[in-house]
Amino acid sequence: MTQLHVLRGDITKMEVNAIVNAANSSLLGGGGVDGAIHRAGGPAILEACRAIRARQGGCATGKAVITTGGKLPAPYVIHTVGPVWNGGRHNEAALLADCYRNSLQLALEHGLKSIAFPNISTGIYGYPKAEAAEVALRTVRDFCAEHPEALEAVYFVCFDEENWRVYQSLACITN
Ligand code: AR6
Numbered sequence: 234m235t236q237l238h239v240l241r242g243d244i245t246k247m248e249v250n251a252i253v254n255a256a257n258s259s260l261l262g263g264g265g266v267d268g269a270i271h272r273a274g275g276p277a278i279l280e281a282c283r284a285i286r287a288r289q290g291g292c293a294t295g296k297a298v299i300t301t302g303g304k305l306p307a308p309y310v311i312h313t314v315g316p317v318w319n320g321g322r323h324n325e326a327a328l329l330a331d332c333y334r335n336s337l338q339l340a341l342e343h344g345l346k347s348i349a350f351p352n353i354s355t356g357i358y359g360y361p362k363a364e365a366a367e368v369a370l371r372t373v374r375d376f377c378a379e380h381p382e383a384l385e386a387v388y389f390v391c392f393d394e395e396n397w398r399v400y401q402s403l404a405c406i407t408n
Pocket of ligand 1: 242243244245255256257262263264265266267268269315351352353354355356357358359360390391392393396
């Protein structure tokens with residue numbers, strides 16, 4: 234059984250096997266959590282991202298790739314590209330679910346036991362926070378039910394006040 238945890242803080246400080254980055258398809262870094270992860274992890278992460286770009290030309294929305302965590306406490310970073318919110322009728326929910334599922338699948342394939350997610354797409358990409366949290370919680374729960382031996386712990390790390398409130402209320406209701 235996988236334990237799901239909701240907490241508030243900075244994902245770059247998490248001592249887990251992998252933290253997830255809300256990246257963009259260039260994999261070359263950006264603002265928000267992406268900027269924080271590259272700053273804290275150092276140049277080894279960007280170097281690994283460049284190698285992936287050279288091989289496969291970036292990362293499509295909904296897909297995920299894995300790199301070293303560089304100087305981070307977490308040995309791995311899983312980079313996934315969330316959808317840009319565009320009103321909700323452009324496949325945003327399915328693409329956001331893909332981000333969580335494909336990240337968990339990569340963790341499983343690498344034998345990882347703990348993973349921490351930020352609130353993907355809910356910053357610069359503008360996804361409404363309550364809707365995004367529902368997708369995140371449902372997708373992670375479903376994946377863990379299908380793969381009960383895969384992961385020991387999944388953390389939802391909320392950075393901003395609004396996400397923290399949303400996750401606390403949703404986690405209570407649906408636990
Ligand atoms: N730890 C945890 N969560 C954080 C941190 C942190 N240190 N910093 C911010 N957040 P965003 P997106 C939260 O904008 O919406 C980048 O430029 C933040 O409160 O980082 O998926 C990429 O390169 C929010 O809830 O990612 C892309 O171009 C959440 O992280 C684009 O932004 C996601 O906000 C991706 O946009």
